[in-house]
Amino acid sequence: MVQSSPETSPAKWHLAHTSWFFESFILREFLPGYRLFNTDFPWLFNSYYRSFAAFPEKRLRSSFSRPGLEEVLNYRQHVDEAIDRLLQSSPEPEVLKRIELGANHEEQHQELLLTDILNAFFTNPLRPVYAAGQPETKIGSSTRTETAGPLGFVGFAGGLCEAGHSGEGFCFDNELPRHRVWLEPYSLAARLVTNGEFEEFIADGGYRRSELWLSAGWDAVQQYGWRAPLYWTSESGDWSLFTLRGEQLLARVAAAPVSHVSYFEADAYARWAGLRLATEFEWEVAAAGRPATGNLLDSGQMEPAPSASPGKDQIPEQLFGDCWEWTASAYLGYPGFRPLAGSLGEYNGKFMSGQMVLRGGSCVTPATHIRASYRNFFAPETRWQFSGIRLAGM
Numbered sequence: 001m002v003q004s005s006p007e008t009s010p011a012k013w014h015l016a017h018t019s020w021f022f023e024s025f026i027l028r029e030f031l032p033g034y035r036l037f038n039t040d041f042p043w044l045f046n047s048y049y050r051s052f053a054a055f056p057e058k059r060l061r062s063s064f065s066r067p068g069l070e071e072v073l074n075y076r077q078h079v080d081e082a083i084d085r086l087l088q089s090s091p092e093p094e095v096l097k098r099i100e101l102g103a104n105h106e107e108q109h110q111e112l113l114l115t116d117i118l119n120a121f122f123t124n125p126l127r128p129v130y131a132a133g134q135p136e137t138k139i140g141s142s143t144r145t146e147t148a149g150p151l152g153f154v155g156f157a158g159g160l161c162e163a164g165h166s167g168e169g170f171c172f173d174n175e176l177p178r179h180r181v182w183l184e185p186y187s188l189a190a191r192l193v194t195n196g197e198f199e200e201f202i203a204d205g206g207y208r209r210s211e212l213w214l215s216a217g218w219d220a221v222q223q224y225g226w227r228a229p230l231y232w233t234s235e236s237g238d239w240s241l242f243t244l245r246g247e248q249l250l251a252r253v254a255a256a257p258v259s260h261v262s263y264f265e266a267d268a269y270a271r272w273a274g275l276r277l278a279t280e281f282e283w284e285v286a287a288a289g290r291p292a293t294g295n296l297l298d299s300g301q302m303e304p305a306p307s308a309s310p311g312k313d314q315i316p317e318q319l320f321g322d323c324w325e326w327t328a329s330a331y332l333g334y335p336g337f338r339p340l341a342g343s344l345g346e347y348n349g350k351f352m353s354g355q356m357v358l359r360g361g362s363c364v365t366p367a368t369h370i371r372a373s374y375r376n377f378f379a380p381e382t383r384w385q386f387s388g389i390r391l392a393g394m
């Protein structure tokens with residue numbers, strides 16, 4: 001039940017809330033005679049669907065000492081059995097669509113479980129290690145070299161392009177409709193910005209130079225006292241990074257992508273480097289048609305890994321996995337965007353204000369969850385997600 005910051009949630013809450021989604025949007029509507037597991041759960045585990053039910057303040061989730069874990073796991077079993085019954089009753093196509101949405105919703109919470117546990121363990125004075133030992137699978141070169149190679153760039157012609165989901169597979173409402181976009185010629189960095197490179201920005205006074213920052217970003221630096229990415233500490237004089245694999249000396253992970261930076265830090269770094277962040281459409285056009293593979297949750301690494309051979313074959317590396325990439329695009333509806341009907345319309349659409357788009361997934365995103373048209377979004381000061389930096393030019 002640990003909730004280490006207002007933006008994170010306890011693991012027990014994630015378990016209950018993902019069951020709640022199936023009960024609230026599928027079972028209650030489509031399974032005749034469905035019996036609620038507990039008449040308080042519809043509002044207790046509602047996250048933010050105002051048209052569905054009231055809900056407790058998010059920051060109070062750590063106070064849910066009741067129900068206990070056993071009751072939450074029994075809730076899941078109750079919901080699972082009911083979904084089984086519904087599936088055996090030749091349900092209408094809308095039911096199957098909602099179950100697919102529920103599975104994708106749960107994948108999002110699988111990632112949040114890990115980002116929230118990382119935050120909880122970092123906040124714990126004992127700094128527990130979530131995943132001890134060596135990663136199960138090696139991605140790319142994955143040997144921890146002292147520095148990454150020089151940063152190369154891959155050029156793109158731009159012109160009249162298309163963005164948004166196409167084809168038969170699942171997508172969220174915010175990936176539609178597919179539409180045309182115009183892009184000037186551009187280039188993308190062949191890999192993500194590394195921890196070692198970001199340390200140079202810090203050493204060059206990056207956090208003390210107002211000219212590098214957006215106005216709201218400079219305010220955030222002052223307000224939160226930022227002087228490094230989240231989870232960086234320098235108690236012994238040298239920088240260390242805390243990951244799901246425990247405390248890492250910066251020197252050991254200098255070639256791995258920098259993570260847990262806000263949009264403001266990504267933007268300030270790009271300005272310092274004399275470059276910029278890509279728009280979400282530049283990113284999507286570069287990623288379209290490529291296999292959505294990389295250092296994702298299923299690799300077992302659980303932390304960003306160095307790029308193997310950036311820019312080889314004129315393809316940017318690390319497009320999928322490692323870190324979500326902040327883009328310079330505000331999170332808005334595409335032309336002709338229509339949210340889902342009913343309460344589910346609150347899933348994505350109502351957040352289209354004051355947030356920035358991130359692309360590509362992270363080292364804790366389930367591999368089946370990510371695709372080129374996928375749009376993640378967070379407020380620009382957000383740092384607890386695995387969020388990193390890819391530079392763009394021209």
Ligand SMILES: [Fe+2]
Nearest residue numbers: 017047105109
């Ligand atoms: Fe949710």
